[in-house]
Amino acid sequence: MTVKVSSQVLAGVTVVALEGEINSTTSGGLQSQLLPFIGHGSTVLIDLTGISYVSSAGLRTLLIVHRHAQQLDAEITLVGLSEEVSFVMSATGFLDFFRIADDLDTELERTGR
Amino acid sequence: MTTPDMRERIDGFPTHRIGPYRVRAGRPFPYGATPVPGGVNFSVYSDGATTMSLVLFERGAAQPSAELEFPPEFCIGSVYAMTVFGLDLENLEYGFRADGPFDPARGDRFDAGKVLSDPYARLISGREVWGTEPDWDNIYHYRSQVVNDDFDWGGDQPLRIPAEDLVIYETHVRGFTRHPSSRVSAPGTYAGLREKIPYLRDLGVNCVELLPVFEFDELDNPRTDPVSGERLYNYWGYNTVSFFAPKAGYAATGPFGMQADEFKTLVKELHKAGIEVVLDVVFNHTAEGNEQGPTISFRGLDNATYYMLTPRGEYYNFSGTGNTVNCNHPVVRDFVLSCLRHWVAEYHIDGFRFDLAAILDRAPDGTPLPNPPLLEQLAHDPILRHTKLIAEAWDAAGLYQVGNFPNYGRWSEWNGKYRDTVRRFVKGEPGLVGELATRMAGSPDLYQGRTSSASVNFITAHDGFTLADLVSYNDKHNEANGENNNDGADDNNSWNCGEEGPSASSHVRELRLRQMKNLLTILLTSQGIPMILAGDEVGRTQLGNNNTYCQDNELSWFDWGLVDANAELLGFVRSMIAFRHAHPVLRTSDHPTGTDRVGSGYPDVSWHGVRAWAPDWADHCRVLAMMRCGRHAKSGSVADDHVYVAVNAHWEAHDLELPALPEGQRWHLFADTGTTVHPVGAEPGLQHPWRYHLGAHSAVVLVGRTADRDDHQTQKENHRGF
Numbered sequence: 001m002t003v004k005v006s007s008q009v010l011a012g013v014t015v016v017a018l019e020g021e022i023n024s025t026t027s028g029g030l031q032s033q034l035l036p037f038i039g040h041g042s043t044v045l046i047d048l049t050g051i052s053y054v055s056s057a058g059l060r061t062l063l064i065v066h067r068h069a070q071q072l073d074a075e076i077t078l079v080g081l082s083e084e085v086s087f088v089m090s091a092t093g094f095l096d097f098f099r100i101a102d103d104l105d106t107e108l109e110r111t112g113r
Numbered sequence: 114m115t116t117p118d119m120r121e122r123i124d125g126f127p128t129h130r131i132g133p134y135r136v137r138a139g140r141p142f143p144y145g146a147t148p149v150p151g152g153v154n155f156s157v158y159s160d161g162a163t164t165m166s167l168v169l170f171e172r173g174a175a176q177p178s179a180e181l182e183f184p185p186e187f188c189i190g191s192v193y194a195m196t197v198f199g200l201d202l203e204n205l206e207y208g209f210r211a212d213g214p215f216d217p218a219r220g221d222r223f224d225a226g227k228v229l230s231d232p233y234a235r236l237i238s239g240r241e242v243w244g245t246e247p248d249w250d251n252i253y254h255y256r257s258q259v260v261n262d263d264f265d266w267g268g269d270q271p272l273r274i275p276a277e278d279l280v281i282y283e284t285h286v287r288g289f290t291r292h293p294s295s296r297v298s299a300p301g302t303y304a305g306l307r308e309k310i311p312y313l314r315d316l317g318v319n320c321v322e323l324l325p326v327f328e329f330d331e332l333d334n335p336r337t338d339p340v341s342g343e344r345l346y347n348y349w350g351y352n353t354v355s356f357f358a359p360k361a362g363y364a365a366t367g368p369f370g371m372q373a374d375e376f377k378t379l380v381k382e383l384h385k386a387g388i389e390v391v392l393d394v395v396f397n398h399t400a401e402g403n404e405q406g407p408t409i410s411f412r413g414l415d416n417a418t419y420y421m422l423t424p425r426g427e428y429y430n431f432s433g434t435g436n437t438v439n440c441n442h443p444v445v446r447d448f449v450l451s452c453l454r455h456w457v458a459e460y461h462i463d464g465f466r467f468d469l470a471a472i473l474d475r476a477p478d479g480t481p482l483p484n485p486p487l488l489e490q491l492a493h494d495p496i497l498r499h500t501k502l503i504a505e506a507w508d509a510a511g512l513y514q515v516g517n518f519p520n521y522g523r524w525s526e527w528n529g530k531y532r533d534t535v536r537r538f539v540k541g542e543p544g545l546v547g548e549l550a551t552r553m554a555g556s557p558d559l560y561q562g563r564t565s566s567a568s569v570n571f572i573t574a575h576d577g578f579t580l581a582d583l584v585s586y587n588d589k590h591n592e593a594n595g596e597n598n599n600d601g602a603d604d605n606n607s608w609n610c611g612e613e614g615p616s617a618s619s620h621v622r623e624l625r626l627r628q629m630k631n632l633l634t635i636l637l638t639s640q641g642i643p644m645i646l647a648g649d650e651v652g653r654t655q656l657g658n659n660n661t662y663c664q665d666n667e668l669s670w671f672d673w674g675l676v677d678a679n680a681e682l683l684g685f686v687r688s689m690i691a692f693r694h695a696h697p698v699l700r701t702s703d704h705p706t707g708t709d710r711v712g713s714g715y716p717d718v719s720w721h722g723v724r725a726w727a728p729d730w731a732d733h734c735r736v737l738a739m740m741r742c743g744r745h746a747k748s749g750s751v752a753d754d755h756v757y758v759a760v761n762a763h764w765e766a767h768d769l770e771l772p773a774l775p776e777g778q779r780w781h782l783f784a785d786t787g788t789t790v791h792p793v794g795a796e797p798g799l800q801h802p803w804r805y806h807l808g809a810h811s812a813v814v815l816v817g818r819t820a821d822r823d824d825h826q827t828q829k830e831n832h833r834g835f
Contacts, residue, residue: 023203024201024202024203024204025201055203055369055370056203056369056370056371056374057202057203059371059374060261060263063265087298087299087365088365088366088369088371090304091299091302091303091304091307091364091365091366091371091374091375091378092366092371092374092375092378093264093265093374093375093377093378093381094374097265
């Protein structure tokens with residue numbers, strides 16, 4: 001089982017869209033797929049609209065990717081969090097570490113300016 | 114310069130194979146399950162076992178997926194340790210199977226038919242959603258899980274608020290927000306409590322003491338409500354299943370196995386709000402009960418090590434719950450110490466309140482020890498060095514140690530004598546003026562040579578009447594608990610103010626409100642650490658039930674509708690707490706001596722009656738006034754005002770003569786429980802400089818300071834002063 005990863009560059013911003021479940025089975029593969037998108041000073045939007053569930057291991061993977069990005073002065077923004085994913089991230093404190101955007105278009109407009 | 118990647122290590126590779134599993138000899142330390150490169154290190158000890166197996170389950174599976182017997186060469190001393198590679202931590206549950214003798218007379222109760230929970234399990238599954246009926250035929254109920262202790266605390270650490278500055282708020286994680294009126298997103302959880310932090314801040318408390326949060330089974334109560342027929346619970350949770358694991362059923366994310374992250378997030382956010390977290394911990398007994406109880410963990414690993422046994426191998430029952438943990442056995446001492454270190458290091462917990470702590474100083478045969486090694490060890494441990502240690506200094510077998518619990522200069526005590534004296538005085542019993550003075554001064558009779566924070570002062574706690582019930586019921590009404598009203602304490606020192614239970618009489622209701630304020634006034638102006646029971650600030654009732662350990666319903670839950678309904682009482686409590694924080698003279702660490710040690714012309718504490726400087730210690734007297742001189746605040750190190758507190762427990766009003774203040778100062782009215790309370794710092798001056806008319810069953814708090822310019826105006830509004 002894997003998370004489907006697709007990417008495109010919109011308004012100069014890399015948008016990585018994920019689809020599936022991020023859990024202990026899929027998170028290792030996802031991490032190695034996500035890290036190449038993060039270069040020095042880059043801006044990456046991770047679109048979680050297609051993600052139905054993020055487990056404990058999945059949240060840790062996202063935070064590890066975020067920590068890599070910080071080391072490279074890159075910025076990661078999460079967008080498209082379902083209500084449940086958002087609640088779990090909030091209750092467990094993970095939400096506090098990330099930049100969260102409400103929707104893709106608004107975020108692209110912000111970063112494009 | 115590049116550094117080599119140290120993530121790959123030579124012990125990151127297996128050396129043995131057991132069935133399909135690749136393994137190697139593990140490390141005996143730390144005990145329990147620890148993620149290591151490539152795998153998990155499992156370590157468990159048993160003195161008497163002949164063989165030991167690691168039992169692995171896929172999460173939720175009825176039967177194990179594998180049993181890996183520890184090869185003899187993986188055993189050091191009596192510790193079995195093995196690293197297993199390639200496990201999926203998120204979907205793994207594990208336990209142990211120990212074979213050995215079954216010989217109860219000699220203390221051995223091995224049972225190879227049972228899968229045992231790891232005593233050091235960091236996480237437990239099996240009761241993830243509160244109150245959900247499990248499959249009772251399940252062969253393994255409380256399943257150990259592996260957790261990554263990798264929480265990102267940022268800059269957080271325990272707060273180290275000086276003990277004497279604490280205002281403790283005792284509450285129950287579930288009960289605080291389970292009521293529908295709480296309007297939080299996840300009622301009854303750690304996350305729900307977190308959403309109520311602004312309320313706690315507004316209230317002014319700076320420490321929450323949580324009823325047990327170590328994993329327990331709320332379903333281990335066999336009783337039902339005799340009237341409704343509904344199931345009764347173990348709602349309070351004083352029956353630990355697993356000592357290192359936070360209760361999953363208190364976490365909104367428990368079904369996802371994220372209770373540790375959720376609880377840590379709560380602690381972190383409370384700390385950000387300046388609020389410490391004290392855990393109520395139960396080391397006196399376990400959920401395994403007596404000979405008839407379930408074998409969960411300890412009984413099947415080393416029964417005679419963990420439990421106090423009679424010479425015939427039966428369980429001693431000093432806890433009143435079936436068994437007694439053998440706290441001063443060297444192995445158990447190590448277990449308790451490791452557990453507390455875990456909660457401080459891993460969860461940033463600020464302190465512990467030890468349930469039935471007198472048991473912690475009993476020897477393996479039950480004899481109280483003069484110098485119990487466990488208590489000494491906890492008092493001096495480096496990790497626990499700044500952790501608050503609070504003892505419930507009695508047990509269920511008659512050992513009562515309030516005032517003489519072995520303390521090593523570190524331990525505080527729940528002061529049961531404070532509770533009883535204040536209750537009896539305020540209800541109007543004679544002969545208590547002298548003892549009340551002693552209690553308000555920090556109980557120096559009990560804690561001579563110690564600081565006043567040795568005394569945790571309280572009027573009410575989870576165990577007993579709520580404050581509203583204390584002034585509404587003469588007798589307990591515990592029928593709903595299913596024991597014919599035989600459970601719960603009988604010596605409540607309560608007074609119903611004229612009618613038992615809810616009353617339509619405005620006289621009775623006003624008197625009750627005043628009595629609650631009187632009790633809280635004494636509590637929040639006494640020296641020592643005040644503790645408030647959650648909900649008392651809004652007059653929460655349990656309808657006279659003084660033992661709601663089993664009531665997971667509106668009898669126990671905090672009804673947030675009371676915040677508006679009893680806004681006057683809440684406003685009073687907020688003001689009293691703010692007053693305490695504003696006046697260091699009430700929070701001095703040293704006991705007062707009644708002498709002038711700073712040359713202020715006033716003793717640090719002085720006692721008064723209807724006449725200034727003339728306290729009446731006679732049996733029939735029911736009036737006491739205390740004056741604290743602000744120049745003595747924090748032993749003279751900070752400046753404060755004079756504070757005067759008078760309590761009239763008599764059924765008649767009295768005109769009090771007030772002690773004279775230094776030149777240029779006058780008395781200002783902070784609070785009168787019969788009339789009003791003023792904002793801290795904006796207290797109006799009294800019209801009459803040395804007289805105050807104090808109503809029946811009332812208390813007054815005055816501040817002595819330099820007269821303000823605007824006093825003239827406020828005097829006109831102050832009708833009670835004359």
